[in-house]
Amino acid sequence: xxxxxxxxxxxxxxxxxxxxxxxxxxxxxxxxxxxxxxxxxxxxxxxxxxxxxxxxxxxxxxxxxxxxxxxxxxxxxxxxxxxxxxxxxxxxxxxxxxxxxxxxxxxxxxxxxxxxxxxxxxxxxxxxxxxxxxxxxxxxxxxxxxxxxxxxxxxxxxxxxxxxxxxxxxxxxxxxxxxxxxxxxxxxxxxxxxxxxxxxxxxxxxxxxxxxxxxxxxxxxxxxxxxxxxxxxxxxxxxxxxxxxxxxxxxxxxxxxxxxxxxxxxxxxxxxxxxxxxxxxxxxxxxxxxxxxxxxxxxxxxxxxxxxxxxxxxxxxxxxxxxxxxxxxxxxxxxxxxxxxxxxxxxxx
Numbered sequence: 001x002x003x004x005x006x007x008x009x010x011x012x013x014x015x016x017x018x019x020x021x022x023x024x025x026x027x028x029x030x031x032x033x034x035x036x037x038x039x040x041x042x043x044x045x046x047x048x049x050x051x052x053x054x055x056x057x058x059x060x061x062x063x064x065x066x067x068x069x070x071x072x073x074x075x076x077x078x079x080x081x082x083x084x085x086x087x088x089x090x091x092x093x094x095x096x097x098x099x100x101x102x103x104x105x106x107x108x109x110x111x112x113x114x115x116x117x118x119x120x121x122x123x124x125x126x127x128x129x130x131x132x133x134x135x136x137x138x139x140x141x142x143x144x145x146x147x148x149x150x151x152x153x154x155x156x157x158x159x160x161x162x163x164x165x166x167x168x169x170x171x172x173x174x175x176x177x178x179x180x181x182x183x184x185x186x187x188x189x190x191x192x193x194x195x196x197x198x199x200x201x202x203x204x205x206x207x208x209x210x211x212x213x214x215x216x217x218x219x220x221x222x223x224x225x226x227x228x229x230x231x232x233x234x235x236x237x238x239x240x241x242x243x244x245x246x247x248x249x250x251x252x253x254x255x256x257x258x259x260x261x262x263x264x265x266x267x268x269x270x271x272x273x274x275x276x277x278x279x280x281x282x283x284x285x286x287x288x289x290x291x292x293x294x295x296x297x298x299x300x301x302x303x304x305x306x307x308x309x310x311x312x313x314x315x316x317x318x319x320x321x322x323x324x325x326x327x328x329x330x331x332x333x334x335x336x337x338x339x340x341x342x343x344x345x346x347x348x349x
Contacts, residue, residue: 005133006033006059007140010170011179017058025051027179034180037140039063060133067141081142085110085134088127091158093138095146101187103152106138108168109159114193117226118216118259118292121158129164135171139181152187156212161190162198172209185209191257196233200241203248212255212286213238217265218273226261242281254283260305261290262298271311284318 009017014026028046032038040061041052055061068082068090079095091107111126112119139150153175155161161168172188174180185208192198193214202211215235217223224230242254256278260266278285287309290299300308309321 004059005131005137006055006061007136008131008133008170009033009059010174010177021051029055030179034136034140034174037144039140039144062137064141064144066137067145070145079142079146081138081145083138083141085130085137089130089134090127091130091134091138093142093157095142101151102146102148103154104139104142104150105154105157106135107157107159108135108155108161108164112159113163114160115228116193116214116216117295118261118290118297120292120294123294124158129167130159132167132170132174135167136174139175150181151183152189153183154189154191154212156189156191160193160195162192162195162202165198165201169207172207176208186252189255193227193229194233194235194238195229196238196241199238203242203245206248208250210253210255211249212257213242213283214257214259215274215277216257216259216261217270218277219265219270222265222270226264239277239281246282251282252284254281256281256283256285257288258285259288259290260300260308262300262304264297266300266304266308268311271308275312275315275317278312278317278319279315284320285312287319287321 009030011026011030014030015023018026018029025047029044029051032044032047036043038044040063041047041055044052044055047055062085066083066085068084071080071082073079077097081093081095082090083093084090089110091110093107094105096103096105107130109126109129111124112121113126115122139153143150153172155168155172168190172190175183176185176188189210189212190202190207191212191214199211199213214227215223216226218235220230220235223235242249246254256274258265258274274285277283287305289305290297293299305321309319313319
């Protein structure tokens with residue numbers, strides 16, 4: 001019975017599967033799957049028919065059947081892909097075009113097992129982890145449809161990456177490897193809400209990718225009000241571990257993500273606390289304006305954002321005020337929830 005996506009296999013896996021056939025065939029198959037975005041053995045024109053038939057028998061090849069729609073933003077030309085791997089396992093992926101790079105925000109779970117109060121994904125029903133192949137298919141399908149290479153990968157879509165650690169790391173390593181997409185580790189970022197066992201494993205395994213810690217308040221009591229994970233894995237424990245093991249990470253490997261919420265985490269005490277944590281951990285800060293409006297929460301004004309940003313920047317911390325593309329198609333940070341939105345919709349072929 002076929003239970004595994006072909007995209008879940010790396011070169012070593014293909015070499016094991018190909019026996020007793022010639023090993024060079026494994027490299028050919030791997031090239032088709034991970035470099036040429038092949039979604040069917042029928043596309044692998046240099047393989048013998050018998051091998052293509054064996055591939056079709058042994059693995060799942062969904063083709064583009066999982067693609068439900070693509071929505072393009074009229075404001076910034078971002079694109080949101082809606083996919084369904086199974087009837088109850090639906091996700092969204094966002095293509096983010098910039099002048100000097102093409103980024104893809106990928107999902108790792110359908111829904112999310114956490115309930116951050118500002119995030120629409122957390123309001124969804126959690127229906128399971130994605131396999132490494134389902135994670136990679138988001139990349140390969142987007143490359144096919146956009147007809148461009150992806151230069152940057154951010155594991156910041158639906159779900160908590162460190163609650164799906166093995167599949168996320170396998171996908172990231174394939175994307176980085178020479179037999180995969182060859183994307184630099186500096187251009188692959190794994191974000192976590194603060195799953196301490198996952199952070200510990202990431203550091204101790206010396207994973208080479210960038211690590212982004214979603215903090216959203218550096219005051220534990222405040223953080224607990226908007227992030228339920230604070231009760232399970234306190235911020236102070238996370239900061240202590242990262243501080244004690246900071247030498248195990250590269251100088252520019254650690255980042256703090258901070259959703260800015262009007263009249264909640266934008267005061268001078270908030271700025272001071274955030275500065276102290278970033279300074280202690282030698283981490284840069286990524287500021288993100290709130291994109292949702294749950295429980296009366298509001299996005300701060302541009303002037304409030306500028307004041308907050310400057311109050312930390314002027315003390316010597318690298319802090320980026322990130323814009324929020326794809327708001328008009330519900331594709332910005334915190335908005336992924338399989339919700340229909342306004343904008344231009346391209347149905348799946």
